[in-house]
C-alpha cells in the first residue's frame with residue numbers, strides 16, 4: 073500500500089534511484105544471460121533479435137547521427153522480407169557480425185566491442201534502420217550481420233537525472249505543485265458543485281456528445297489548481313475526454329504539454345486533435361511517429377520552415393562527405409574528411425537547435441512521450457499544465473521527467489489495470505550510502521516499489537477527492553461488463569445504449585445466428601483433470617540458462633479447445649480479424665501459433681500486450697490446471713481485469729474452475745459468476761483429442 077502520509081522528497085528520490093538501479097541491473101543481467109545462452113535464431117524466435125541481415129545503406133540522420141539500414145540477406149530470404157521478429161522502433165540494439173550457429177558462449181561485452189550500438193528508428197517489412205550511438209561514424213561488416221535487443225540504459229539515465237534533480241532541490245525551491253504531490257500541502261479546494269460554479273459551470277462544449285461523467289471530469293480538471301486524476305475504466309472514453317480538456321485549456325489560453333508513456337499513446341492524441349485545427353507540435357523522431365502525425369512533427373516542421381532550409385543544406389553536405397569516404401583509399405584524405413564531418417556535425421546541431429527553439433517557443437500545445445519531454449528541445453520551457461495519458465502504465469520517475477517543470481498536472485489512467493512491467497519485483501530496496509554528490513543520502517523509504525505508480529500514490533495520499541471517474545463505457549455488452557464493474561468499479565459502470573446489447577450476430581456483415589453468436593459470455597469449464605497444464609521451464613538439464621518464455625506454462629488440450637471455438641466462430645461467419653485469443657502465458661501463445669496460419673488475421677496476444685486494445689470476440693485461455701490450485705500470474709486482479717474487458721460482443725473464457733477457484737477470493741467470485749451467468753459448457757474430451 074503506498075503511503076498516506078507526507079513523503080520526504082530527498083528520501084523519495086533516493087529510493088527511486090536505488091530501485092531504478094536494481095531494475096536496470098536486472099534487465100542487463102537478463103539480457104546478458106539470454107544472449108550468452110541462446111543461439112541467434114533462438115533469440116529471434118523469442119522476439120529479441122533479427123538474424124541474416126546485410127547493410128543496405130548508410131546515411132546521416134537526425135542530430136547528425138549515422139543511420140544504418142539493414143535488409144534481409146538475399147541468400148537466405150526468398151521473399152525479400154524480414155523474418156518474424158519482435159524488434160520495435162525505439163529499442164536499443166547491438167548490430168554485429170553474426171556468429172556461427174554453433175558458436176559457444178557469447179559475452180555481451182565481447183559482442184559490443186566488435187559491433188555497434190544504436191537505437192532502432194524505423195521498422196519496415198523489408199528493412200530496419202538503426203541510428204548508431206555518437207562516436208560511430210562508420211562501420212563495416214564482412215558477411216552476415218544480426219541485431220539483438222539490449223537493456224535500455226538511456227531511459228534509465230534520464231529518469232535517474234530527473235530524480236537527482238529532485239533530490240538536490242532545497243525545500244525553499246518546492247513549488248506548491250511539488251508540495252501537493254508529496255503531501256506536504258493539501259490540494260487547493262475546488263467548488264463542491266462544479267456545474268454551478270462561476271469559473272467552470274458554464275462551459276461551451278466543443279463536443280456536445282460528452283456524457284455527464286466526462287463533463288464533470290473536465291470541469292474538475294479545469295478547476296483543480298495543482299493536480300487532478302481522471303479515472304477511466306476500460307472503454308469509458310478517457311482519451312475522448314482529454315481531447316475536450318485540451319481544447320478547453322487552449323480556449324483559456326493555457327500552455328500545455330501532453331505526454332504519454334509510449335509513442336502510440338501520444339500519436340493517438342495528436343490524430344484526434346488534428347481535425348480541430350489547433351496548432352500543435354509533436355516532439356519525437358519522425359521514424360517513430362505514425363505517418364498521419366508527421367505534419368505536426370517538430371522534425372518535419374524544422375525541415376519545411378524557412379530556417380529549416382539552412383539546416384537542410386548542411387545535411388546534404390554531410391551526406392556527400394560521408395559518401396566520398398567510400399571512394400577514398402588514402403588514409404590521409406579519409407582523416408581530413410572525418411575532421412570536416414566533425415565540424416559540419418557541430419554546425420548542423422547548432423543550426424538545428426536554433427530552429428527548434430524558435431518552433432517550440434512559439435507553440436502552445438506540445439506533445440511528447442514522457443521520456444521525450446526530457447530532451448534538449450524542452451529545456452527551460454514552461455507550461456501551465458502537464459497532461460499525462462495512461463499515467464497508470466508509467467513509472468513514477470518517468471512521469472517526473474515532464475512534471476519537474478510543471479505548475480499543474482492532470483493524469484488520466486486506470487490503476488485497476490496493469491501497471492508498467494517490472495523485472496526486479498522481488499528485490500528489496502537496499503539502503504544507499506551515497507547521495508548524488510557523494511554526501512550521505514537521505515534514508516530510503518522501506519516498502520516502496522517501482523510498481524507503485526504516481527496515480528496509485530496520489531490516490532493513497534489525497535484520497536478520492538482528487539479524482540473523477542468516467543462511468544459510461546462504450547465497448548462491452550452489458551453482460552461482459554457486469555463482473556468487472558461490480559467487483560472493481562463499485563458497480564458504477566453503465567454500458568452505453570449503442571453497445572449494451574450488441575452481439576456477434578449483429579455485426580454489419582453476414583453472421584449466422586447460433587449458440588456461439590447470440591451469447592455474450594461463454595465459459596468452457598475444463599475441470600476434472602483431463603486438461604492438465606504443462607511446465608515450460610524448458611531446459612531441465614540446464615535450469616540456469618534462462619528460459620526464453622520465462623517460467624511459462626502451457627496447456628495443449630486447452631489450446632485444442634481454443635482452436636475448436638475459433639473454428640466454430642469462423643464457420644458462423646465471424647471474420648478472423650474480429651477475433652483475438654489472449655492468455656497470460658507466453659508458452660501458451662506458442663502452443664496456439666498454428667491458428668495464425670490457418671486463420672490469417674486472427675490476433676494472438678498476451679494479456680499484458682493486449683492492454684488498451686479491443687476486439688469483437690475475445691477468447692481467454694487461462695491455462696492453469698493442477699491439483700494444488702496454483703494460479704501464479706492469474707492471481708493478479710489487474711491482469712484478469714484487462715483480459716475480461718477486451719471484448720465488445722463476445723467473451724469466451726476457457727479454464728479449469730476447480731483450480732482457478734482456489735487461487736484467490738477474486739478468482740473464486742469470478743468462477744462463481746461465470747457458473748451462474750455465462751453459457752456454461754463442458755468439453756467433450758474425445759472430440760478435443762481428435763483436434
Ligand SMILES: Nc1ncnc2c1ncn2[C@@H]1O[C@H](COP(=O)(O)OP(=O)(O)OP(=O)(O)O)[C@@H](O)[C@H]1O
Pocket residue numbers: 281282283286304305306307308309310311312313546547684685
Ligand atoms: N461521450 C461519448 N459518446 C459516444 N461515444 C463515446 C463517448 N466517449 C467516448 N466514446 C467512444 O468510446 C470509445 C472509447 O473511447 P476512447 O478511445 O477515448 O477510450 P479510452 O478510455 O481512452 O480507451 P481505453 O479503454 O482503451 O483506455 C471510442 O470509440 C469513442 O468514440
